Structures are given as structure tokens and as C-alpha cells.
Amino acid sequence: MTNLKVRTASAPLDLEGGLASLRGDCARMSPHWTAPAEDKRTPVAPSLPHGVVVPSESARLIDSMSDYGD
Structure with missing residues (x-):
């Protein structure tokens, strides 16, 4: 995305990108x-996290999604 506010007269304005x-x-931004x-x-060992509760509706939603998106 082109930031139009930072352009100077030496850099031509390219609206098409x-x-x-x-x-x-x-x-131009890399020094920043x-x-x-x-x-x-x-x-962290899988046995350490505890107290996490996932609503059944959310679990069903995620379970029904494909692995790579459609």
C-alpha cells in the first residue's frame, strides 16, 4: 500500500501501485x-495449561472447518 502523505517531489506518485x-x-521504510x-x-508441556474452557458451539464450528479453507 502506498502512503501518499510521505511522498516527496523526487518520488513520483504511483496511484496504481x-x-x-x-x-x-x-x-524507504526499512531503516525504521x-x-x-x-x-x-x-x-510448555501440554499437561501444564489448565482451566481452559471452550464452548461446545465454538468447538463444533472449528471442527467443521476444513484444514486448508475452501
Whole structure:
């Protein structure tokens, strides 16, 4: 998505977008993005979570959905 408010006179306004425009937008924004710190979470044993209650209507809804969507 092109942010029209950030464009300068040196960058032409491309209302149609496209891959080249998207790549240009990403290249201009990349200095503002930071990589998250390394995640050091450890997996939780399935026996530890407790007290989770799922309504039967929700369980039936999820069970009736296909694995990959239709």
C-alpha cells in the first residue's frame, strides 16, 4: 500500500501501485524497522495449561472447518 502523505517531489506518485512501488516503499521504510531480540522461550508441556474452557458451539464450528479453507 502506498502512503501518499510521505511522498516527496523526487518520488513520483504511483496511484496504481505494483510490485516496484511496493519494493520502493519497503526500501524507504526499512531503516525504521528493528529486528526483535532473540526469542528464548521454551516450549510448555501440554499437561501444564489448565482451566481452559471452550464452548461446545465454538468447538463444533472449528471442527467443521476444513484444514486448508475452501
